[in-house]
Amino acid sequence: MRRRIRTLLGAATAVLTTLACTVPATSATAADAAYDVLVFSKTAGFRHDSIGTGIQTIKDLAAAGDFTVTATEDAAAFTTANLAQYEAVVFLNTTGDVLNGAQQTAFESYIRAGGGYAGVHAAADTEYDWPFYGQLVGAWFASHPAIQQATVKVEDRAHAATAHLPQTWTRTDEWYDYRTNARSTAHVLATLDEGSYSGGAMGADHPHAWCKTLDSGRSFYTGGGHTNESYADTAFRRHLLGGIRYAAGRAKADCRPETGYTTLYNGSTSGWSQAGPGSFTNSDATLTSVGGLGMLWYSPKAYTDYSLKLDWRMAGDDNSGVFIGFPPSSDPWSAVNNGYEIQIDATDAADRTTGAVYSFQGANAAARDAALNPPGEWNTYELLVEGQRLQVLLNGVKINDFTNTDPARNLDGHIGLQNHGDGDDVSFRNIRIKELGGGGPTRTVQAESFSSAHGVQAFTKAGANNGQTLGYVDPGDWAAYNGVDLTGVTSVRARVVSGGAGGAIGVRTGSPAGPLLGSLAVPNTGGWSTYADVTTALSHVPSGAHNLYLTFTGTGTGLFDVDDFTLTASGGGGGPGPVVGLAGKCLDVAGGGSADGTRIQLWTCNGSAAQVWAVSGQVWRNPASNKCLDVAGGGTANGTKVQLWTCNGSAAQNWGVRSDRTVRNPQSNRCLDVSEAKPDNGRQIHIWDCLGAANQQWNRA
Structure with missing residues (x-):
């Protein structure tokens, strides 16, 4: 039997669960344990x-x-x-x-x-x-x-x-x-x-x-x-x-390598606006909450798939939170009712204390308490949003894993900081964000959930998502995943861990020797408990469901483990092209028009310029007219028509691609929809409650 060449350091993986009792957020005291x-x-x-x-x-x-x-x-x-x-x-x-x-x-x-x-x-x-x-x-x-x-x-x-x-x-x-x-x-x-x-x-x-x-x-x-x-x-x-x-393990910190982040706040409040009562002081590149109940929110952009990192500190038993996934609004209750709050609170009910998705899902209390610095010291959050999955990491340790299933709420949208009220003093520093996969829809696959494999095995491992990795990886091994939807996929990101030589992961279709779509270089990550992400672009990816193969190369044995991999489609970028919806028909500018107010409709795909869309971030532009996909009048009601309009950067022209292939307008929290779910040519496109139905699913061709 082959053996991994490494020390097997194990601990049972804590189960993430919604807790039903009131617990203190930490047992730490002001002084370190000796x-x-x-x-x-x-x-x-x-x-x-x-x-x-x-x-x-x-x-x-x-x-x-x-x-x-x-x-x-x-x-x-x-x-x-x-x-x-x-x-x-x-x-x-x-x-x-x-x-x-x-x-x-x-x-x-x-x-x-x-x-x-x-x-x-x-x-x-x-x-x-x-x-x-x-x-x-x-x-x-x-x-x-x-x-x-x-x-x-x-x-x-x-x-x-x-x-x-x-x-x-x-x-x-x-x-x-x-x-x-x-x-x-x-x-x-x-x-x-x-x-x-x-x-x-x-x-x-x-x-x-x-x-x-x-x-x-x-x-x-x-x-x-x-x-x-x-x-x-x-x-x-x-x-x-x-x-x-x-x-000595007395002060906790996120010491994972960090690159590719864009600063949203590090002293300058440009782009930030106060919604509701209260405020934040801004001194020494530090925001500190004052009064409330309000919210400081970042208005220039709504985000779809991203890693948000920020540092925070409570003075004592204080209360605040980070809001995500809400439409632009000067009313802080819009964030409460449409998005989610990731809580910061020293002591409260389990679903309302530090690390909780407020009132929806408590944090893993044991993992949270072990990772948490006490009041008076700084902590770091990472809020990792991929489609409708939210992972909360505290000082580099995952403490919550939440999936949104509520069609009235979303994880993509704007970002905000809560100022809760008098006496609730919470400070923030170094708010930064990394957009993932160009903002397109993502699909994460647990690497150990293979359909068939050669050589590799599932390995129970602390720190792994879902508690296991794909382990025992040697050169020539492979793992297959049947029936993976590859439509529009342009890149792959793998979460890996290696205390060995490292190596490479080939991404192929059809067989272990099938066409190579791309290759991920895996380094020695610093140890068998130190996880890292590796990313590469994919090319010549076929549309539809295919059997996907990961193949492994390198020198020696025990190359690395693979925790999971995420496929990203081109919903938020890439070159101009058609957008295909209900019954395989295309999103179309009626009559190839260019006037403001021209209707957007469903039409048989024909390769014309009227069916070409260039997606940049959350803006969808028709190059032939140089105008944008727009919600008429900036409306938010069900049935509001979608039209062509001069690009103006307004919220009416923001569109976020979700993991279920629906396309959401964050301002209205409603989705791009084929009216009456009928595939007739000329059928009006409008916005409607997000249902995930076939008449709301779109793909970049």
Whole structure:
């Protein structure tokens, strides 16, 4: 029998369920639970004269906090039994090869089993020939210019190591260049502005501090800490303490790599409008709720498929929430009645406390409590919307998985922040969004739910969606999924995890040797508990239902696991083309007209310019007339006609493609509909309650 070459670190996957009792959101107290830290400062190369100062600083931090410190330069401390007594190990300005083979093995096992690592400055100048250490520290040292003043740009102001810092932090130290950019495998907390000093060699993206996970372990690294003066700097001391707290598991954070997000708020409120009473203060790139009951909402755009991330902090037992999926409105109750609120509240009923989809589905209480930082500290939400599925992640941990089945509500639409009322003080930072798959409809398939397979097996795994991954992946293996609708599909995204060599996933139809539609490169993600998304475009995809095959290539065995994969259709982008609806007929501009008010109708597909639509975001434009698909008069009632009109950016011209292939106008919360569900040529297109019926389903051809 083939065996996966990895350590099987398991825990039963928590079941997401709607809870029926009132529970506190967290049992955390203001002080950390006591913990123990090993500070290791052995050098086999250059020795920093600040090591003694650094050790004393960590001891001072411990005396004022809730941890004890053991300082050593004896590598014999790196045994399985001895390391087991520490929640974190600090590599303080270590250099060169400091551990032998047995010690390396013990330390790697300690980290993968849930231990913590904090690397300071020359920790990146250590163990160059040990690949695991390279993954752990994130990047190895390359060079440095002379000690001088520089500006540090703080990207993440929610992590315990950086939450206290301003957006730009000016200080003097020795500034490292690194052999590689850590951003691809770590979450970057701060970067260096090379324009603020002389001699930097990494360019515009120069990571300086970061965090990451490896299997169940945690890693933090800071490039600061060369000089004795660093350890007298209050801001640097807090930076160091926050990194140690994260490494020890006392401060929670989302340390997954993060790229491709667009800022909606990081100090500027451009595009944000207050609906209803109350307000938000805006200071230090931080929004804080005042009074209420109202909502600050982002009006320039409604979103369909996306990952929304934002940082939030409660002062105490406070109340707020994040609204999604509502039509544009100056009335905050429109969001309550048409969208969904993801709750922020320290204590309330289970379906109305932190992580709940308010009044609809409570969070997984155990997962939520384990991931939650207490009032007074920052937390990070990711709200992942794919079609009508919403996943809520708290500090990188999934705590809720909700599917909308209510035709009167939706997950696509606008985004807002609630200001709940007097005394409910909640702050927000760094609101950013990544649109997924061009806004088209998506279909997510659990990889372990294959119809047939060669070599691979389902593998029960903590952190996996649905509790399992497709595992035991070796070169030449494959998995088949029968009857997958590929109509309009243009890209695929897979959630993968690998502590092995990585490899590639081929996407094929018909057989394991069938036409290759695209290939996904899978890297080593940093460990067998560190998940990542990989994405690629697909080409020459056939329409209709087909048997889809994932084929696997690489070198060695135990390449990676696949958790799930998401197929995205071209509903929100791509080149101009026809839109096919009821009875295989097309969305058509009557008579090929170009005048404002020309009716939009159903007509036999004929390849004419009257049936060509260019979709950009939520706007559908007919290139021949250069005019847009529009709800007459901006109406919201059932039966309001759809027409051609000069493109004006109004809500009447917004259309969101849903996972069930319906097309919704967010302003009215109604769908593009063939009147009377009759396929006659010339049948008027109008808006109607979203029912998911055949006369409301549309496909890009």
